[in-house]
Amino acid sequence: MKIIQGEKVKDGAGVSINRVIGGRGLNHINPFLMLDEFRSDDSKDYEAGFPMHPHRGMETITYMVKGSFTHRDSRGNQGNLNEGEVQWMTAGKGILHEEMPAMKDGELWGYQLWVNLPKELKMTEPRYSHLKVEDMPLVKEEGVSIKLISGKYLHHEGPAKPYYPVDYMDVRFNGGTFKRKLKGVNLVYVHSGEITVKTKNHSVNVNAGDLCFLEDEGIISIYGENSGILFISAEKLDEPVAKYGPIVMNTMEEVMQAVDDFNNGDFEK
CATH class of the missing domain: 2.60.120.10 (Jelly Rolls)
Structure with a gap:
């Protein structure tokens, strides 16, 4: 049993976050790669949002306790994630994704959890699951x-x-x-x-x-x-972890290939 204190950081375009996993206290514990809490009633802490960025090799789970985000991606998907709702996104082989606050003031409170994918699923097709309050x-x-x-x-x-x-x-x-x-x-x-x-x-x-x-x-x-x-x-995922920001693979060679794919416009192919 170990107690980890959250680390105050800024991410995205300047969103204030309590980083629980993914920081100096606990880098990752496979399959959990990151856990962030964003929680403030000061719009300056969240208004910059998370502009378009790539993901590969993981699933991201966004849980909105209060407030609202809009999201869109490079495959034409878009919508709102509202109070009490959850978006479970499988990045798989690659997707570009954006999350921005759909509010100019009020309390924004939510979480993003990153879950690793096993080696055989890292290059699977991306998919979404949007869970409404009444679904849970x-x-x-x-x-x-x-x-x-x-x-x-x-x-x-x-x-x-x-x-x-x-x-x-x-x-x-x-x-x-x-x-x-x-x-x-x-x-x-x-x-x-x-x-x-x-x-x-x-x-x-x-x-x-x-x-x-x-x-x-x-x-x-x-x-x-x-x-x-x-x-x-x-359960533990007993596989090597190689990561570069939101790209998580098993080896650094695979990570560098993902970076090359992104730079060459082949990220989602």
């Missing part, structure tokens, strides 16, 4: 509610169908306990309040803005009051 089950237990984006909880299943199986849940606490059998890699990001994380051999308190990272320790028990977390879990 909201499971309520005593003192706990679980918004299920992907994976299973009790008899419920999230609507996302990722290439590499990932559990992704937004859990809100009101004096209750969330229990879960752990996989190989488990992330507990506290977005509100304070929680207590317990396993068979450990117990720790975690504050908002920090990540509790656990490898397989059996059963996890999380308690909170007026607090909330993202719970993200998957």
